[in-house]
Amino acid sequence: MAAFEETGVAPELIRAVEELGWTLPTPIQAEAVPLILGGGDVMAAAETGSGKTGAFALPVLQIVHEALRTRQAARRSSSDAAGDAAAAAGPAACVLNAEDRDPVFALSPDGLRCQARSEQAWGGCRGTVGAFGGRVYYEATVADEGLCRVGWSTQAASLDLGTDKHSFGFGGTGKKSHNRSFDSYGEAYGLHDTIGCLLDCEGGTIAFTKNGKPLGPAFQLPQYLQGQALYPAICLKNAELVVNFGSTPFQHQPPPGFVGLAAAPRAHTASWQDAPAGGAGGDRKPLAIILEPARDLAEQTHNNISLFRKHLRDPAVRNELLVGGTNPAAQLRALQEGVDIVVGTPGRVMDFIETGKLATDQVKFFVLDEADRLLDTGNQEVIMKMFRRFPKAGAGVARLQVLLFSATLHSPEVRALADKICQNPIIIDLKGKDAVPETVDHVLVPCDPREDRSWLQSNPPVFTDNCHALDQTGPNIDSPENWSEAVKRLKQRYLQRVLDALQMEQCLIFCRTNFDCDNLERFLNSLGGGSGAGFRGKRESGVENPYSCVVLGGARSMDERRAALQAFKDGDVRFLICTDVAARGIDIQGLPYVINMTLPDRSEDYIHRVGRVGRADTMGLAISLVSSVPEKVWYCSIKGNKPWLQPDSNNTKTIDQGGQTIWYDEAQLLQDIEKRLSRPIPALAPDLSLPPEIMARVAGSGGGGGGTGGGGATQYGQQRGGGVSQEVMERVQAVRPAVQELARLEFEAQSSFFMLKRKWAAVV
Numbered sequence: 112m113a114a115f116e117e118t119g120v121a122p123e124l125i126r127a128v129e130e131l132g133w134t135l136p137t138p139i140q141a142e143a144v145p146l147i148l149g150g151g152d153v154m155a156a157a158e159t160g161s162g163k164t165g166a167f168a169l170p171v172l173q174i175v176h177e178a179l180r181t182r183q184a185a186r187r188s189s190s191d192a193a194g195d196a197a198a199a200a201g202p203a204a205c206v207l208n209a210e211d212r213d214p215v216f217a218l219s220p221d222g223l224r225c226q227a228r229s230e231q232a233w234g235g236c237r238g239t240v241g242a243f244g245g246r247v248y249y250e251a252t253v254a255d256e257g258l259c260r261v262g263w264s265t266q267a268a269s270l271d272l273g274t275d276k277h278s279f280g281f282g283g284t285g286k287k288s289h290n291r292s293f294d295s296y297g298e299a300y301g302l303h304d305t306i307g308c309l310l311d312c313e314g315g316t317i318a319f320t321k322n323g324k325p326l327g328p329a330f331q332l333p334q335y336l337q338g339q340a341l342y343p344a345i346c347l348k349n350a351e352l353v354v355n356f357g358s359t360p361f362q363h364q365p366p367p368g369f370v371g372l373a374a375a376p377r378a379h380t381a382s383w384q385d386a387p388a389g390g391a392g393g394d395r396k397p398l399a400i401i402l403e404p405a406r407d408l409a410e411q412t413h414n415n416i417s418l419f420r421k422h423l424r425d426p427a428v429r430n431e432l433l434v435g436g437t438n439p440a441a442q443l444r445a446l447q448e449g450v451d452i453v454v455g456t457p458g459r460v461m462d463f464i465e466t467g468k469l470a471t472d473q474v475k476f477f478v479l480d481e482a483d484r485l486l487d488t489g490n491q492e493v494i495m496k497m498f499r500r501f502p503k504a505g506a507g508v509a510r511l512q513v514l515l516f517s518a519t520l521h522s523p524e525v526r527a528l529a530d531k532i533c534q535n536p537i538i539i540d541l542k543g544k545d546a547v548p549e550t551v552d553h554v555l556v557p558c559d560p561r562e563d564r565s566w567l568q569s570n571p572p573v574f575t576d577n578c579h580a581l582d583q584t585g586p587n588i589d590s591p592e593n594w595s596e597a598v599k600r601l602k603q604r605y606l607q608r609v610l611d612a613l614q615m616e617q618c619l620i621f622c623r624t625n626f627d628c629d630n631l632e633r634f635l636n637s638l639g640g641g642s643g644a645g646f647r648g649k650r651e652s653g654v655e656n657p658y659s660c661v662v663l664g665g666a667r668s669m670d671e672r673r674a675a676l677q678a679f680k681d682g683d684v685r686f687l688i689c690t691d692v693a694a695r696g697i698d699i700q701g702l703p704y705v706i707n708m709t710l711p712d713r714s715e716d717y718i719h720r721v722g723r724v725g726r727a728d729t730m731g732l733a734i735s736l737v738s739s740v741p742e743k744v745w746y747c748s749i750k751g752n753k754p755w756l757q758p759d760s761n762n763t764k765t766i767d768q769g770g771q772t773i774w775y776d777e778a779q780l781l782q783d784i785e786k787r788l789s790r791p792i793p794a795l796a797p798d799l800s801l802p803p804e805i806m807a808r809v810a811g812s813g814g815g816g817g818g819t820g821g822g823g824a825t826q827y828g829q830q831r832g833g834g835v836s837q838e839v840m841e842r843v844q845a846v847r848p849a850v851q852e853l854a855r856l857e858f859e860a861q862s863s864f865f866m867l868k869r870k871w872a873a874v875v
């Protein structure tokens with residue numbers, strides 16, 4: 112297996128992925144990265160959870176960064192040649208910026224004393240120099256009564272410090288503020304107090320001091336800001352402040368390791384003049400556009416890119432997330448300041464393009480991630496429309512590169528799209544038609560309400576989907592409708608038993624509809640101690656709720672979904688209940704279990720569901736609750752329609768009778784899935800322990816198992832075979848120096864080639 116160096120990935124990117132614990136590229140990364148770095152169009156498919164994001168994001172970042180560096184070098188050399196006066200004057204003076212302030216914000220001629228005299232409005236201003244590396248400090252001393260907020264912000268932030276996700280403030284009332292959230296921090300300050308503002312780009316934190324006294328960490332920089340320059344920012348209401356960036360001695364020395372912003376090394380700082388002026392990104396226009404089929408997925412890819420790019424400097428690469436359901440104002444501002452890589456959903460990205468806010472004339476990469484899903488959700492036309500706007504001319508590095516990553520390359524729709532937008536693509540199909548990660552075990556729990564009467568139990572209550580609200584149901588009724596209602600109830604009882612038997616700490620639970628998710632949430636909440644218990648996280652309250660859960664459903668707002676996913680990832684809740692749409696492509700590291708409350712009606716969706724476990728070579732278990740009787744379920748063909756809210760005899764009829772339900776035959780669906788897996792799925796034993804064949808496999812996979820309840824179930828969520836072998840680690844260590852040297856030589860060779868090419872271009 113190749114090391115990352117052997118794929119041609121730059122050392123800064125290798126450092127970032129090593130910090131994520133990635134030692135070796137996955138097979139799709141080893142295949143795709145060199146081809147993308149080589150400039151070709153690529154169509155790739157690999158099994159779910161195999162590291163496709165890194166396979167396209169790393170080379171895209173590398174080429175984008177090279178392009179930015181080349182452009183910057185060209186700009187520097189042309190200003191050198193012209194004997195540019197500004198360049199000769201050295202680095203930009205570190206003062207408050209008269210050109211980046213509100214009209215009510217007044218500045219002294221030296222740019223170090225400021226005041227805003229309006230009693231009604233806040234006035235803000237930023238410094239001329241920001242930092243994206245190292246540890247820097249400045250002081251602000253209150254020179255008159257009034258309201259002050261001091262802190263840090265990017266060029267994309269509004270001047271109203273702390274009111275959007277690009278700025279961080281500390282106010283005189285003892286509140287810290289970010290993204291309009293004002294929380295108690297430190298202590299109040301006022302006239303003659305000196306506030307020290309500390310930005311630690313290495314540790315990704317912001318902190319403050321008052322008259323030299325540390326007030327503790329205030330903010331952890333979010334991933335999307337790491338590597339971006341943060342500028343000193345002040346916001347005043349009828350107040351006056353004096354700032355010192357370190358050009359004169361500080362009143363209170365910063366902690367060891369911090370330097371005054373004015374004395375920070377050039378390699379760690381950015382000047383506002385480097386940031387392009389407004390107008391569709393100035394000369395920092397998007398070089399790569401990455402489309403994802405869902406908002407959560409786009410956010411995940413965007414966050415990955417933010418992590419990968421953290422050591423790419425001078426200049427730092429800027430990435431922005433453009434998805435629907437969020438406020439476009441900050442996205443627009445970021446675009447105006449200049450963005451290099453856009454990750455988004457098709458609708459929002461196209462909106463920005465069509466309104467002229469997102470320039471397409473420099474796009475070098477068009478990446479379609481989960482291309483099959485993008486097409487499934489009807490984006491064919493918008494993809495083509497977007498593609499037609501990109502420059503396609505040019506050769507070699509100037510040519511538009513199209514990368515198409517898909518769960519399958521075998522669908523006619525994906526093929527047809529590739530024919531239209533790819534140029535002689537290289538196909539990497541590591542998947543074949545029906546591959547499922549080998550790291551996933553599959554079991555089922557047969558649910559037969561005719562044999563197991565626990566569905567009659569009424570406490571705690573279960574909530575079903577109202578499909579049978581108008582049918583006669585009860586203990587002594589023998590009708591398909593009654594058994595259908597009964598199995599819906601029984602499955603929730605079984606769910607509880609499975610969660611208990613396998614002592615699940617974390618599990619993703621799939622339901623068919625958003626309504627089913629809501630009902631299951633209510634059930635788990637009542638199991639765990641009444642409504643509202645769902646978000647009572649272990650860490651948050653110190654109270655253990657064994658059934659704490661959150662919902663990731665399409666019907667919830669983006670903020671709710673984001674909070675739900677984060678709570679689950681942080682381990683604050685145990686169970687994440689979701690629909691297929693919401694969970695496609697979601698990456699939760701080391702997730703041990705997936706439960707299907709109902710089988711999906713397409714066997715490929717089963718593959719995607721179970722692909723949430725068994726990722727990155729960890730072991731996972733997929734458990735399906737399978738009904739032995741037909742189950743009637745809602746079938747909503749009209750988007751947004753919620754027939755379950757007012758079931759009547761018209762809509763509870765089946766589709767062929769003009770209603771909105773279908774009879775679901777899980778026995779048949781199970782057969783389809785088993786055919787796809789090419790093997791039967793064994794059932795859990797009546798005591799819900801793992802079947803012997805799976806116990807044997809788990810034991811043989813390297814860790815011996817030995818958990819209680821589920822036997823070897825404690826293996827799930829762990830690396831197969833106990834992680835990377837000693838032998839592999841030794842090999843990586845042995846080849847590392849040689850490969851690093853090779854990478855250095857190659858970089859030098861390529862740089863001198865580009866220099867020669869530029870000189871040659873200047874001569875002709």
Ligand SMILES: Nc1ncnc2c1ncn2[C@@H]1O[C@H](COP(=O)(O)OP(=O)(O)OP(=O)(O)O)[C@@H](O)[C@H]1O
Pocket residue numbers: 132133134135136137140157158159160161162163164165695696697698699700722726727
């Ligand atoms: N080289 C690597 N070494 C270790 N872990 C890796 C490596 N590459 C990716 N991973 C991890 O594997 C997991 C799956 O990666 P990723 O989400 O990119 O997979 P995917 O193929 O896009 O999955 P899906 O098809 O479900 O979208 C992530 O947690 C990621 O951090």
